[in-house]
Amino acid sequence: MKATLIHGGSDIRVEEVPDPVLSEPTDAVVRVLLSCICGSDLWGYRRPGPRDGGPARIGHEFLGVVEEVGAEVTTVRPGDVVIAPFTWSDGTCPHCLAGVHTSCVHGGIWGNGTDGGQGEAVRVPWADGTLVPAPVTPDDERLPALLTLSDVMGxxxxxxxxxxxxxxxxxxxxxxxxxxxxxxxxxxxxxxxxxxxxxxxxxxxxxxxxxxxxxxxxxxxxxxxxxxxxxxxxxxxxxxxxxxxxxxxxxxxxxxxxxxxxxxxxxxxxxxxxxxxxxxxxxxxxxxxxGVAPVRAYLPELLADVLDGTIDPSPVFDLELSLDDAPEGYAAMDERRAIKAMLRL
Amino acid sequence: MKATLIHGGSDIRVEEVPDPVLSEPTDAVVRVLLSCICGSDLWGYRRPGPRDGGPARIGHEFLGVVEEVGAEVTTVRPGDVVIAPFTWSDGTCPHCLAGVHTSCVHGGIWGNGTDGGQGEAVRVPWADGTLVPAPVTPDDERLPALLTLSDVMGxxxxxxxxxxxxxxxxxxxxxxxxxxxxxxxxxxxxxxxxxxxxxxxxxxxxxxxxxxxxxxxxxxxxxxxxxxxxxxxxxxxxxxxxxxxxxxxxxxxxxxxxxxxxxxxxxxxxxxxxxxxxxxxxxxxxxxxxGVAPVRAYLPELLADVLDGTIDPSPVFDLELSLDDAPEGYAAMDERRAIKAMLRL
Incomplete structure (x- = not known):
């Protein structure tokens, strides 16, 4: 499959990477429908020279369709459209129960050694605690609005x-x-x-x-x-x-x-x-x-408001590109030609 | 009258100063019964050499008896035992009304060009907004507990x-x-x-x-x-x-x-x-x-609890001295021989 990698300053490439596979019974694999580029993705992009530690997957905002789930996953099924918060979380630790999912004892953020969101598919750890299913079809016109719940709106x-x-x-x-x-x-x-x-x-x-x-x-x-x-x-x-x-x-x-x-x-x-x-x-x-927003905590409530039309944050996406054009999305945001670039896969 | 002045590092003196007089119709003059030394008073004390700007009155915690009030003062009368918060405030500006008396548009802190609390008497600006009368006599044994409401307990x-x-x-x-x-x-x-x-x-x-x-x-x-x-x-x-x-x-x-x-x-x-x-x-x-505590906002509620015996913060005073011995109070606190020194006038 294809995914976006950051090689260093001003050096974003879309390359072939291995397909994700389930590795824990709590995992899911999600095929990405929409992803986008975050202002914080630009920091590495603006740091001159090759990236320390070599090329890495990048992107932490995405939504997609569940392709496969591990044996212990109960809340999402293959075919579900799901929104991924920009951090994963088990949903059961004391910090998750207190609504601070970003401090989850099993948590992490996409990219940097794990799958990134700017790619065709993602292995999602702790799928039950992380993913939020949305009752929509993959061609729903509200998907861009829903994508903002992955990070910026939350x-x-x-x-x-x-x-x-x-x-x-x-x-x-x-x-x-x-x-x-x-x-x-x-x-x-x-x-x-x-x-x-x-x-x-x-x-x-x-x-x-x-x-x-x-x-x-x-x-x-x-x-x-x-x-x-x-x-x-x-x-x-x-x-x-x-x-x-x-x-x-x-x-x-x-x-x-x-x-x-x-x-x-x-x-x-x-x-x-x-x-x-x-x-x-x-x-x-x-x-x-x-601090870092525990968007997982807010997803159900904001999701309901997007679905019923109370809010529509999608105008923040003023540039839509294909995955192959991810490098142009970075350049456009870096040069302030775009507020936020969305990648449609 | 006598008052404590800071001349510089390790140089505290009790000296003759002019008696305070009413200068605004909203003023009161308070004869001090008890004062005390604050940990923050030690900063100037620990800064070596003569004080920038010359000697200054010092001390911002005191309670006493109202001696005289200006024509516009309505809430305290001569003879009242009153507690002074460590900052004065008009009690009527938007910040006072919001409970942030320390940001009062007419506010200030004792000492540094105004009367200090470690002296025989103090001119109190905005007496109605500042002073809180306590229904006690000048020989009440709860006065040390009430003095803590001037700063540390609040x-x-x-x-x-x-x-x-x-x-x-x-x-x-x-x-x-x-x-x-x-x-x-x-x-x-x-x-x-x-x-x-x-x-x-x-x-x-x-x-x-x-x-x-x-x-x-x-x-x-x-x-x-x-x-x-x-x-x-x-x-x-x-x-x-x-x-x-x-x-x-x-x-x-x-x-x-x-x-x-x-x-x-x-x-x-x-x-x-x-x-x-x-x-x-x-x-x-x-x-x-x-931040800096708006103790004026808390005084009524804490006063009630001191008076009915719910709280007694007075054990923080582990050294009692006369005004003349104020320099020894500074030395004792500086050398950690005392937690907090109280001056009885």
């Missing part, structure tokens, strides 16, 4: 929950990437009354407004802080969603937060040379909550 | 609330100083079922056990993490209270937290060369909540 939802968004909340979302946009949609879905989107790309802002943003702040740094303070009678925003993960975005997130407020964060920490602005956090009691 | 309570402590919670408290010990008492008061105290001083541990600690971990660093993990079936502690503020205590706090757990923190950030361990926080969804 991650945006995690940021909103972590920030404590409730009906009537005033919210700021930092970042107009796919996660930030899904964060806007998640905050809107949770009933936020005011959603200030900090972003500056017209195409993305347009989606953000469609998803529920009520205000847009294109400024950056101190100017962005001034603008948000102006919008809030100088008080700041009680619920801030940090969807980038860089030093500048963190500094802005804490600076615009209202005293006693919360920064919900999902941007993978990247750089952060100066660390979190702990003194400002301390002085004004700004809480920080979030 | 701060321990803030750490517990920030960490999300509820009835039945499993909690760890890092630090066996006065704040950590009050944190133990606060967690116990909130109904925590298990309270693991990380500390290593026998006298302090004894108070911690009296306040409700169920387990004591004297180890430090990696050994402390190992020990706490052993105590919790490898899972970690859901509610961690960080009551120190140093790099090592922060690293321990995050390392012993259970995935999805919360570190409630009140230790003033001090050092933190490497910053918060953001990658560990991200990977296991460890939240961080807290």
């Amino acid at each position: 991650t945006g939802h995690h940021a909103a929950l972590a920030a404590g968004v409730r009906p009537g909340s005033h919210v700021a979302v930092i970042g107009d990437g796919a996660v930030g946009l899904c964060g806007v949609l998640a905050a809107h879905r949770l009933g936020a009354e005011r959603i200030v989107l900090l972003g500056r790309h017209d195409d993305r802002i347009a989606i953000g407004r469609r998803f529920g943003a009520t205000d847009v702040v294109p400024e950056r740094g101190d100017d962005a802080v001034t603008r948000v303070k102006e919008l809030t009678d100088g008080l700041g925003i009680p619920h801030v969603m940090e969807c980038v993960g860089m030093q500048s975005s963190w500094d802005t997130a804490v600076a615009i937060a209202r005293p006693g407020g919360t920064v919900g964060y999902v941007g993978v920490p990247n750089g952060l040379e100066s660390g979190l602005p702990i003194r400002a956090m301390f002085s004004d009691n700004i809480a920080v909550r979030g | 701060t321990g309570h803030h750490a517990a609330l920030a960490a999300g402590v509820r009835p039945g919670s499993h909690v760890a408290v890092i630090g066996d100083g006065a704040v950590g010990l009050c944190g133990v008492l606060a967690a116990h008061r909130l109904g925590a079922e298990r309270i693991v105290l990380l500390g290593r001083h026998d006298d302090r541990i004894a108070i911690g056990r009296r306040f409700g600690a169920t387990d004591v971990v004297p180890e430090r660093g990696d050994d402390a993490v190992t020990r706490v993990k052993e105590l919790t079936d490898g899972l970690g502690i859901p509610h961690v209270m960080e009551c120190v503020g140093m790099q090592s205590s922060w690293d321990t706090a995050v390392a012993i937290a259970r995935p999805g757990g919360t570190v409630g923190y009140v230790g003033v950030p001090n050092g933190l060369e490497s910053g918060l361990p953001i990658r560990a926080m991200f990977s296991d969804n460890i939240a961080v909540r807290g």
Whole structure:
């Protein structure tokens, strides 16, 4: 079969790899229908030179059709359309039972020595704990929306929950990437009354407004802080969603937060040379909550809302390619020609 | 009148200063009955050489008797015994109304250019918003317990609330100083079922056990993490209270937290060369909540519990001195001969 491998900086190749086979009775093999490229996939892509450790499978967002299941698998059957969260999890350990599936004692993330999602098929460990069947056919037009539940929509939802968004909340979302946009949609879905989107790309802002943003702040740094303070009678925003993960975005997130407020964060920490602005956090009691999103925990609830049309996060995919064109998807996202590239197999 | 001034490293003096007078109609003048020395007072004391900016009044914890009030003051009268939180606040701004009195738009902290608490009298700005009258006489034996509500008990309570402590919670408290010990008492008061105290001083541990600690971990660093993990079936502690503020205590706090757990923190950030361990926080969804404690918000509720005997935090004072002996109080705390020194005027 074919799969995407990262060989190094700017070096993505679609190559022949062995077909996956069941190796544990708790495994399933899933034939991929849709996959996509994550902003975090670009980190390795942007690191110059050959990849440390040699080429590796890549991609952690996919949905597909179950092809085969191990003897102990009971919740999915061959032929089911299933959504895979970006981490697998056994579903039974204390962390899974507490809803923190990303800390599962048997958990892991696709790629890097295991099968990646950007390929024709994937061996899925702990299939019962990991996969969520969707009552749709492989040609359902809602598949792209369902694919977002593999990562970005669940991650945006995690940021909103972590920030404590409730009906009537005033919210700021930092970042107009796919996660930030899904964060806007998640905050809107949770009933936020005011959603200030900090972003500056017209195409993305347009989606953000469609998803529920009520205000847009294109400024950056101190100017962005001034603008948000102006919008809030100088008080700041009680619920801030940090969807980038860089030093500048963190500094802005804490600076615009209202005293006693919360920064919900999902941007993978990247750089952060100066660390979190702990003194400002301390002085004004700004809480920080979030991390890698346990999207498995949110899948059933978000799935229901996609199926009944309450939410449609699919506009974050603005580029559709075949698996063979995966390298072009990376290039397009790297050059910001695309928000998020989807691969249709 | 006499007051304590910090002249520089290891240089505390009790000197004559002008008597305070009302300068705004919202002021009160309070004659101090009890004051005390805070661990944070030691920072300036430990910084070698003369103080930048010259000598300054010091001390931010006190209670006393109202001597005089401005024309607009309505909630306290001359003769009232009152408790002063370690910051003043107007009580009416949006941050005060939200319970974050430490971010009051008119707020400030005693000392450093204003009157300090370690003196015979203090001009109190925004007396209505700041002072809390206690229905006791100046010779009441509960005054030392009430004095803790000026800072350490309210701060321990803030750490517990920030960490999300509820009835039945499993909690760890890092630090066996006065704040950590009050944190133990606060967690116990909130109904925590298990309270693991990380500390290593026998006298302090004894108070911690009296306040409700169920387990004591004297180890430090990696050994402390190992020990706490052993105590919790490898899972970690859901509610961690960080009551120190140093790099090592922060690293321990995050390392012993259970995935999805919360570190409630009140230790003033001090050092933190490497910053918060953001990658560990991200990977296991460890939240961080807290900061400078808005003790004014908690005073009425904690006052009631001191008055009816539900809590008695006064054992944190293990050294009682006169105002003239304030320098000895600093030396005793600096040399760890005392947990917390109280000055009786």
